[in-house]
Amino acid sequence: MDALKSAGRAIIRSPSIAKQSWGGGRHKKLPENWTDTRETLLEGMLFHLKYLGMTLVEQPKGEELSAAAVKRIVATAKASGKKLQKVLLKVTPRGIILYDSVTNKLIENVSIYRISYCTADKLHDKVFAYIAQSQQNETLECHAFLCTKRKMAQAVTLTVAQAFKVAFEFWQVSRDGKCEFLT
Numbered sequence: 001m002d003a004l005k006s007a008g009r010a011i012i013r014s015p016s017i018a019k020q021s022w023g024g025g026r027h028k029k030l031p032e033n034w035t036d037t038r039e040t041l042l043e044g045m046l047f048h049l050k051y052l053g054m055t056l057v058e059q060p061k062g063e064e065l066s067a068a069a070v071k072r073i074v075a076t077a078k079a080s081g082k083k084l085q086k087v088l089l090k091v092t093p094r095g096i097i098l099y100d101s102v103t104n105k106l107i108e109n110v111s112i113y114r115i116s117y118c119t120a121d122k123l124h125d126k127v128f129a130y131i132a133q134s135q136q137n138e139t140l141e142c143h144a145f146l147c148t149k150r151k152m153a154q155a156v157t158l159t160v161a162q163a164f165k166v167a168f169e170f171w172q173v174s175r176d177g178k179c180e181f182l183t
Contacts, residue, residue, distance in 0.1 A: 044092040049145040050084035060116035069142035093167040120153035128156040
């Protein structure tokens with residue numbers, strides 16, 4: 001985790017940010033200390049991505065498993081020849097929320113407790129993916145997104161990792177009856 005965190009810091013060098021958004025054609029930079037900023041994460045970090053697709057997986061986590069799933073998703077997306085859906089991915093300690101960038105409609109709201117794994121794929125280095133348990137039928141699904149740059153895929157992954165850390169801290173405090181965030 002420390003290696004990922006230091007990679008994230010190396011990626012981002014600008015201390016100013018106009019919006020809590022990264023991606024798209026605007027080329028905004030994340031603040032240098034974004035991985036340490038609880039307030040930013042509590043409000044939600046926004047990323048403009050393109051949705052590649054989803055495939056079912058057998059296990060809740062694993063680098064090889066996710067790499068194979070991403071490979072299938074990318075191959076399917078290329079074979080379809082369709083234009084990828086532009087989405088706005090919002091990361092908070094509560095989970096991942098997906099909106100259609102064009103219509104602003106909610107696509108999916110995935111609880112942090114249903115997400116078991118996330119990665120910036122090694123082979124397809126502009127791809128961010130996560131594995132989560134489906135709310136409908138309890139199957140495990142791998143969802144993949146195309147980022148504009150490799151560094152953005154890494155930043156989304158680091159942001160989700162930070163969301164897990166903050167959610168875990170809230171959970172620990174809530175066990176003692178001191179936190180109303182997760183209720």
